[in-house]
Amino acid sequence: MLDKIIKFSLNNRLIVLAFSAILLVVGTYTTLRLPIDVLPDLNRTRVTIFLESNGLAPEEIETQVVLPVETALNGAPGVEVVRSSSAIGLGLIYVEFSWDTDVFRARQLVAEKLQAVTLPNGITPIMGPISSVMGQFMYVGISADNTSAAALRTLADFTVRRRLLSIKGISQVIPIGGERLQYQVQVSSAKLKQFDIALDDVEKALSQTTRNTTGNFYYEYGTEVLIRNVGRAESLEDLANTAVVSRNGQPVLLKQVAEVKFGAAFKRGDGSINGKPAVILAIEKQPGTNTVGLTNEVEKACADLQLSLPKDVRLNPKIFQQKNFIENSINNVTEALRDGFVLVVIVLFVFLMNLRTTVITLTAIPLSLVMTALIFQLFNFSINTLTLGGLAIAIGELVDDAIVDVENVFRRLKENSVAANPKSTLRVVYEASSEVRNSIVYATIIVVLVFVPLFFMEGIEGRIFAPLGIAYITSITASLLVSLTVTPVLCSYLSPLAPNGGAEGQDTRLVRWLKLQDTKLLNWSLKSPKAIITAATLLIVISMGTIPFFGTEFLPPFNEGSFNINLIAPPGTSLEESNRLGTIAEKLMLQVPEVEYVSRRTGRAELDE
Known part of the structure; x- marks a missing residue:
């Protein structure tokens, strides 16, 4: 079968090259349109129920409000976990379903169960919006010099919030601060x-x-x-x-x-910016929405709104943005990909000392990457730190299959050029590619099998690391396909035009020197097998012994470009006193020269969890 693929490619070289060019263009276009996020899709189906119970103590909410609802929901189909929390005047219930449950079906099941629950007068259960597990991805601040706190909150509730909710992909906008008239x-x-x-x-x-x-x-x-x-x-x-x-x-x-x-109105929360009273809008997105693109849409809407607001009112959409962290993370991994690509180019050219063979080998990288992007588009994957990490791991191996084929073809062509009865170029390329096809396939399968266990991980671990394995396996498999189709075609066009690699087709000086050193090392190793085996065994034992001393954590620490500082006051502290303490903390942080903005959210907003 593999021979047939190689033969078909060589017999239809122009078709293969044309298809590769189209694939490169379409894949590049698809790559630029893929959603970008910091982590893969971790949205487990969850329904949040708000139970506003003004005037009730947490003990009363727990027994009279939360417990009846929890009892009814525990019997719903597909429910795996029901959690709750009770505070003064508020009960919250989180209903978690299995990963494969449709969120709309889950909400329908919860709504049916809620209809059968009898609650005290004035308490109506309300389901929260369908939001991403990444939470509040952006804060927009509204501050003013002369406009009153009441007018500021009115603008936030009836002008800014309604405009932001009209943006496709926004699930909720939660204002806090100011005075609700x-x-x-x-x-x-x-x-x-x-x-x-x-x-x-x-x-x-x-x-x-x-x-x-x-x-x-x-x-x-x-x-x-x-x-x-x-x-x-x-x-x-x-x-x-x-x-x-x-x-x-x-x-x-x-x-x-x-x-x-x-x-x-009586309020349980307040907000400020740089130590001055303000209204802060916390924005939540819908699952599967492009965070970076949505942030740009919100910034554009804020710029349009600013033109119609009073002159002293300022909209600040840059208080907090997950977009900055995502872009920094993507840029870091992209730089690693770039550096890896450059190193591969240098190493290939140094070892081969032939520009044409280097170009043939490097074509495997862009073609493999764009094919991976098409698979991402097909299965609704995003570009994130995990998928890019998988590509960064694979970047050096994407050329392995191609370089084995190119090196063998290049060697056979040199031998053919000095043969008494030289064969045709296509025949030499076909035979040379067929010679190494089994080695290429076996090596690829072995490497792919290493990442297969990632797909058997369950829960959130599987959701995080499976995209890394998919990115790696897809790109490696794509490089195998390229080595069986595009690489032989390029070899047939470019290799015959290349020089014969030096006098009598000898290797480059660097390769000859490395082979000489390798021969010396092999001769010494074969003469001292016991010492080699003992040293290797000792290194393995030492390495295994250091494992218990390694630190463990689920994910590495992230530098988001912002600090989240929690001030915890004794129970019973009033909102006024909490505001006073928060203002002191804000002014202290503003004394740090590198601090650009300080925003504070004290207590709980009316629509928040």
Whole structure:
């Protein structure tokens, strides 16, 4: 079969070269469009349930709210783990499914189970958005010099947040900081007593005054008109003029028993930038979204929004970006690939001392890489540190198959040039490639088998390291295919035009010197087998003995270009005191010359976990 592949390639050389050129162009285009991320897809199917329970203590939330929901969800099909946490006024439940469970089916199963749960009045379970496991990939800060905290938060909630949510790939935008305005009715107990009104009467009147009702239709002359009772309050004055009850035929208005005004809602979290109050928007992305491309879209949207905001309001999308870490990581691995490629070029040329044979061998690298990119596109893999790491490991081996073939073809052509009855070039190339085909295939299979165990790893370990194995195996297999097709074709075109490699076809000086030294070393080794075996055994034992002293960790430390500093205060510390402590920490960090931005998120945002 392998001989047939080689023969077909040599009989259709132009077709093979044309197909290789097309493959190179399409593969390069595909490579530039592949999603870029720091790690492979680690999104295990998970549904988060928010249980807002204002006023309840953690013990009450655990027993009255969380426990009934957990009990119902434990019996759902495909559920593997149900975890929960309870805090003041909030219960969170995390439902994890198997890796292969469809996220929409999982959410449907959870929704069905939630319908059968009876919870205390006023508590409604809400499922969180479908978000990436990488969490909040970007922070956008909103600060101002003169604009009030309430106006700043209003801009964040109703202008900036809505614009960012419209970007494809954004799953959630969580604002924290500023003051959320609300209608506040501050009832006077003395005035209630004066008018003989109960607090329930005020609450009932407020619930009925903020809605519109219908009065059916009015028909006349073949037309119909909708009759409506427009009772929804649209201003503070409308709300203040709400009739609470009637006394002696006269309505008692809300403004007679209470003060109606705009006020800041009670908050459990706050934010600041560089030690000054601000609103911070934490942005989450959907699974499988390109982090770098999405970050660029958010930056573009912020630049457009900045033009319509008040002059003293500043949007800062560079407070925190995972994009910087991803680009640095990708650049580091890309530089390793580049350096490896350069070293391969140098070594090949030094050993072969022939430009044409070097070029033939090096064609295996770009063709193997673009074929790997096409496989990534087919199976929805991203370019990340693990896949690039697999390619970096394979970069030196991508030319192994080709160089074995090229060296043998080059040697046979030199022998053929001095033969009494020289054969045709195509015949020599075919026979030379057939001679080494078995060695090439066996070597490739053995190398591939080393990485096969990676595919049997389960859980998150398998999700992380399997792409590395896929990148390595795919590129090595692609190089094997190139050595059986493209390499013989290039040899048939370029090798006959090359010089004969020196007088009488001898090796280069460097290769002759290395062979001489290798011969001396082999002769000495064969004369002292016991010493060699003893030394090798001793080195193996010493190496095995050092293994228990190695440090272990799941992943190496990452330098993201930013620090995440957690300040932990004693339980019961108020938000005001936490803000004071956080501001002190911010000002201390700003004294470091290299620090560009300092942002702080204290407490919990309304939409956050």
